[in-house]
Amino acid sequence: MIIDLSGKTAIVTGSTGGIGLAIASGLANAGAEVIITGRDQARVDAALAQIRETVIQGEVRGVVCDAGTAEGCAALIAAQPQADILINNLGIYGAREFFDIEDALWEEFFQVNIMSGVRLARHYAKGMRERGWGRIQFISSESALNIPAEMVHYGVSKTALQGLSRGLAKVLAGTGVTVNTILPGPTRTEGAIGMMADLAAERGVSVSEMEALFLKENRPSTLLQRFASPEEVANLCVYAASPQASATTGAALRVEGGIVESIA
Incomplete structure (x- = not known):
């Protein structure tokens, strides 16, 4: 299968x-013109340089904004008024005891993970x-279906994305949009590597050993039995x-390594 996105413009938030970043690179390599976003100019510039080293055909440019806020979304829209593909990847996560999750943190997760x-x-x-x-994607998580006890606020925000996506698919029924x-499972991102490194230091094991322990203790139903890339x-x-x-369309597409205990 040859995927050709030539002539299409794509926006990837939190990229x-x-x-x-991997999604932005993949879309650009398929020929799309890709706009990446981030809050820091230096990080945006570094990401652009990294993508341009590997992109074969598509163009890539950056917009510096905080898409987790209304003002940041307005700035992105002003900089790029139209798009054919929208990947709502921006999201935050972090373990927190349920009884310590204050209203302000709930609101932050709601604004960043959902309202963006x-x-x-x-x-x-x-x-x-x-x-x-058109193509619209919301990057959710297997945690939307398996709410993690250590990240209830995160799981709830991702479950809300499932409802948002299904509802919007109905709104756009028959339009060609x-x-x-997308439901990833544990993925070896910079943030996940950092979290595993911190946990490894606490338990006196290597990062690779900590990844295996994390899956065994927190995601024991994994069929992949490793972090995805x-x-x-x-x-x-x-x-x-x-x-x-x-x-x-209207689907929850799982790339979570078989963690979810369901055949549906």
């Missing part, structure tokens, strides 16, 4: 590292609908953004 996607989809979906083609969620997640995202995925 200076990790899964977002709401605001951007609300704008860009209109143009996609008018043109009769597809809307899907950002590129493995990005491959599914690129396919879902392609013309070939035209019949896939």
Whole structure:
């Protein structure tokens, strides 16, 4: 299968590292013009340089903004008013005892993990609908289906994305615009590596040993039995953004290594 996104413009939020950066690279290599976003100019510049080292055909440029805020979304929209592909990848996570999650942290997760996607989809979906083609993705998590006890606030925010995505797919039914969620499992991003390193130091084991322990203790149902790479997640995202995925909409697409105990 050859995926050709030439002539398409894609926006990937939270794309200076990790899964977002891998998605941006994959879309650019498929020929799309890709806009990456980040809050820090230096990180945006570094990500652009990294993508340009490997991109074969697509163009890539950056917008510095905090898409986790209304003001940041407005700045992104002003800089790039139209898009054919919107990947709402921006998100935050972190372990916290449920009884220590204060209202302010709940609100922060709501704004960053949910409202960033709401605001951007609300704008860009209109143009996609008018043109009769578009792809919108919300990067969710297996934690949306298996709410982790150590990150209830995170899991709840990702579950909300499932409802948002399905509802928007219904709003855009029959328009040529597809809307899907992507559900990664544990993925070897910079943030995950850092978290594993901290846990490894606490327990006196290596990072690789800590990854295995984390899966055994926290995700014992994994069939993959390892952390995925950002590129493995990005491959599914690129396919879902392609013309070939035209019949896939309103779906929760899992790339979580079989953690979810369901055949549906």
